[in-house]
Amino acid sequence: MKHSFSNKISSLFLLVFLLFSCSSDLDFNQAKDLKLEPAYVANLAYFDVPANKLTNSGGNQIIFDSRDFDIFKKQFFRDYLSKAEFDVEIENNIQRSFVVNMLFLNSKNQVLITKTFSVPAYTGTSNVIKYPTEVFENQRLELLKQTEQIGFIVLMASGTPLDQSSLGNLKFRSSATAYFTIQ
Amino acid sequence: MRIKYLVLGLLLQFSCFSQNKEVLYNFTTILQASLVNPGADVSYKFYFGFPLLSGVSLNAGSSSFAAYDLFAKNGVDFNQKVRDVVNKSSRNDKVVTNEQLEVFSGGFRVGGTESRSYVSFGVYQEFDFFMYMPKDLAILALDGNKDYIGKAFHLDDLSVKAEVLSVFHVGFHKKMNDKLVLGGRAKIYSSGANAVSVHNSGYIYTGQEPGTPNLYNQIISSNLELKTSGLSSFTKDEYDGNIVRDIAHNTFFNGSLGLGLDAGVTYYLKENLQVTGSIIDLGFVRQSKDIETLTYKGTYQYKGANPDFTNQNDPENVFDEFKKAIPRDTLYNKYTTWRPTKIYTSVEYSFGKSRSDEECNCHGHVTERYKNAAGIQFFAMTAPREPLVALTAFYKRNIFEKLDVKATYTVDSFSNKNIGLGLSGTIWKLNIYALANNVLEYKDVSKASSAAFQIGLNFVFQDKEE
Numbered sequence: 001m002k003h004s005f006s007n008k009i010s011s012l013f014l015l016v017f018l019l020f021s022c023s024s025d026l027d028f029n030q031a032k033d034l035k036l037e038p039a040y041v042a043n044l045a046y047f048d049v050p051a052n053k054l055t056n057s058g059g060n061q062i063i064f065d066s067r068d069f070d071i072f073k074k075q076f077f078r079d080y081l082s083k084a085e086f087d088v089e090i091e092n093n094i095q096r097s098f099v100v101n102m103l104f105l106n107s108k109n110q111v112l113i114t115k116t117f118s119v120p121a122y123t124g125t126s127n128v129i130k131y132p133t134e135v136f137e138n139q140r141l142e143l144l145k146q147t148e149q150i151g152f153i154v155l156m157a158s159g160t161p162l163d164q165s166s167l168g169n170l171k172f173r174s175s176a177t178a179y180f181t182i183q
Numbered sequence: 184m185r186i187k188y189l190v191l192g193l194l195l196q197f198s199c200f201s202q203n204k205e206v207l208y209n210f211t212t213i214l215q216a217s218l219v220n221p222g223a224d225v226s227y228k229f230y231f232g233f234p235l236l237s238g239v240s241l242n243a244g245s246s247s248f249a250a251y252d253l254f255a256k257n258g259v260d261f262n263q264k265v266r267d268v269v270n271k272s273s274r275n276d277k278v279v280t281n282e283q284l285e286v287f288s289g290g291f292r293v294g295g296t297e298s299r300s301y302v303s304f305g306v307y308q309e310f311d312f313f314m315y316m317p318k319d320l321a322i323l324a325l326d327g328n329k330d331y332i333g334k335a336f337h338l339d340d341l342s343v344k345a346e347v348l349s350v351f352h353v354g355f356h357k358k359m360n361d362k363l364v365l366g367g368r369a370k371i372y373s374s375g376a377n378a379v380s381v382h383n384s385g386y387i388y389t390g391q392e393p394g395t396p397n398l399y400n401q402i403i404s405s406n407l408e409l410k411t412s413g414l415s416s417f418t419k420d421e422y423d424g425n426i427v428r429d430i431a432h433n434t435f436f437n438g439s440l441g442l443g444l445d446a447g448v449t450y451y452l453k454e455n456l457q458v459t460g461s462i463i464d465l466g467f468v469r470q471s472k473d474i475e476t477l478t479y480k481g482t483y484q485y486k487g488a489n490p491d492f493t494n495q496n497d498p499e500n501v502f503d504e505f506k507k508a509i510p511r512d513t514l515y516n517k518y519t520t521w522r523p524t525k526i527y528t529s530v531e532y533s534f535g536k537s538r539s540d541e542e543c544n545c546h547g548h549v550t551e552r553y554k555n556a557a558g559i560q561f562f563a564m565t566a567p568r569e570p571l572v573a574l575t576a577f578y579k580r581n582i583f584e585k586l587d588v589k590a591t592y593t594v595d596s597f598s599n600k601n602i603g604l605g606l607s608g609t610i611w612k613l614n615i616y617a618l619a620n621n622v623l624e625y626k627d628v629s630k631a632s633s634a635a636f637q638i639g640l641n642f643v644f645q646d647k648e649e
Contacts, residue, residue: 026254030261037262038327041389043487046397053492065490068500089398150488174487175398177329 036182044086044174045102045150051094051166058161066105066151078145083179086134090119093168096159097121100172103151104144112143121159122168202242202281202311202525203562205575205591206605206618207637209449209459209529212587213607213616214290214641217303219527220461221354221366222447226301226645230614231289233640238285238307240637248272266325272316274340275568277596280312285639286349296646299358303368306351308434311523313566314343328389332399335386338407342381342567346520348374348468349434354445364449372441372522374468375434376413379520381567383407401485405509409477410518412439412470433472441468443522455533455553464522476514483508524565531558537581554581560591571596575603585609593620603635614641 045067054061071077092098098119104112117131136144154170208219214230215238216223232238248268253261288305292298319336328336351373356366385405392400413433417426443466449459483505533553560575573595581587591603603620619636 026250027256028254030254030264033261034265035262036324038324039329040327041329041332041399043397043399043401043485045488045490046486047490047492048396049492063492065492067488067490069488070500070502074502087398150490152490152492154492171396173396173398180327 034183036180038180038182040178040180042176042178044176045152045172046174047152047170047172049154049170051162051168051170052164054094054096054156054162054170055164055166056156056162059158061156063154063156064152066103066149069104069147069150072145072147077178080180080182081141081145081178082137082181084136084141084144085177085179086115086136086174087177088115088117088131088134088172088174089128090117090131090173091128091169091171092119093122093127094162094166094170095122095168096162097157098170099155099157101153101155102174103153104147105149105151106146107148109149112146113140119170121157202279202523202564203571203573203575203593203595204240204618204635204637205560205562205573205577205593206589206603206620208527208560208562209531210579210587210589210605210607210616210618212609213605213614213639214303214643215285215288215616215637215639217354217356217366217368218445219463219525220447220449220459221356221368221445222364222449222459222461223356223366224358224364224449224457225356226299226358227290227292228644228646229289229291230641230643232285232287232305233642234287235284236638236640237288237305238283238637238639240281240283240635242279242281242635269318269321269325272318274316274318274337276316276318277566277571278312278314278316279571280310282310284308288641290354301356303354303356304352306349308347308349310345310347312343312345313523315340315568317341317343323387328387331389333390335388338385338387338405339383341383341407344377344379344381344520344567346374346377346468347430347434348372348377348438350443352445356447362451366447368445370443370445370464370466372443372466372468373434373436373438374412374441374470374520375430375432375438376411377439377468377470377520378409378411378414379518380407380409397486402482403485403509404482405479407477407479410470410474411476412474412518413472415473415475437472439468439470439472441520441522442466457531457533458529459531460528461526463525463527465524466522468520468522469517470520471517474515474517476516476518478512478514479509480512481509521565526563527560529558529560531556531579552581555579562595589618591620609643612642612644614643615639 090100100117100119102115106112115134119129120127204219207213207216209223210216211223211225214225214227217225252268253264284307286306286308288303290301290303293300293302317340319340322331323336350370352368352370354366354368356364358364383406385407388402390400391398413430416422443464445461445463447459447461449457451457533556535554537552537554556579558577560577562573562575564571573593575591575593577589577591579587579589586606586608589605593601593603595601598621601621603618604622605616605618607614607616617638621634
């Protein structure tokens, strides 16, 4: 009796442990396939120049400014940014037409990429222009990744003279969509 | 790459269940039952556990997904599975792991054969991990903010704590009379590594609001804090040791120290109606070794490049501004962590008396005991947001003289059909036990959202039969 008793115990324990062994076919190597592909939207650049800052007797005029843009100093952006898109929107309420040049400059102040946006003069009706999305991939993206400054050259074409009491603004707004591939 | 594995690692901590040892609780033929109720009605002349094998327990579970959901070999793209898991989860889903390993344990009766006072002692090592699903951060990492304009990603979704410690304990319990057993246990904790990040708040927001000058209103408001103890030296560049070995060494010999208390009671309302209660790990650790607290506190509004065409030498640097607005600060203050405190209670009704089936009973000393017991147990454990609770119905049966079985049915936030089974048998002086819960899922354990098992070997010596 003692014998069969311990046999029963051991077979019960065996049963419990056998229960542990059942599992669907799992493949943990799939973890290697994990690919993160997030897309982030962020402000890119913005300015708002009032007409009374552009006092002018009617001829051409050029204004310029540049800002540090040090995103690409981060290894993370250089390594994982796989595509970038820029969206630009300009609103002009000044009775003059403009050409806005957006320059991407490297550390030596050399121009890498120039984008040109023509802005018609204000004629009394809504004057908001959304420009087509600019896509940077492959070689252009590599060029973009060398950027350390963003510069703007704004050319005002000749037309109605502007003085301290002139109304209206030239508003530039832009955003970037950054697509990452982390693998 | 590191970021990828960090994300995956956070998702994969689907180890364990909530530390509820519902099968072990009040299973008094197993001496380790006194670790979940020091006032359990257990008796022995003396015993010692098989070193490293007297109590091995592992609990694994997550309230929102199972291993199968991520790793099934079913042809579905892995990234899609990760997305599905994140999407169907909620921020209150939790991932809990607990592992315990008894290094040694023993006990003896104090006083003569008539005495009913017992001492027990031991050392065990424990690992705890608790995390809520950081849903918003997972979405931000997987999808980005592009399709979530107007949504605030909440940083308080990040709530995680982990600890490796060893516990040196001495317990005492005494059967005061036939109705009442009282017990207590004093514990010294030695924490080898601790990380806590539970008091976080803030958000990352991208919105489009009419009337604002920029295209987007982008704000990061951060109140993040990570406290660590016993870990910071491993993150230094000059460290070149074996992390596992060093943590193990610190856990037993050079940890942050703490104190704790267990207390428990068993009371027989009638001969066959028993109530019990216990409180386990009412204690703290004063984290003092190799401590480091990292904080990121501040608010930053991102505007992009903003030329004004007036001052051409106005430097603007996004990362510098960001670091100034939300600086990374490192503090070296000692801090106190509270152990996850557990409470158990039970009511048990016994029925069906049986005579001992020992063959020889020459002295006419008939020992009668109940063959069956059934009842209800309640469990609660402290957690960062709200306590975890579980309700268990159980049935115990004495199959042979030296073989007992316990079955449990537990309802908690992980599952509402968790069936547990436990066996405890004694061959000669060797007590062997095996406990497992969620046995219904064992037909395919990969689909289980939680699983726990515990096994152990003890040598138990009772008084010789007269």
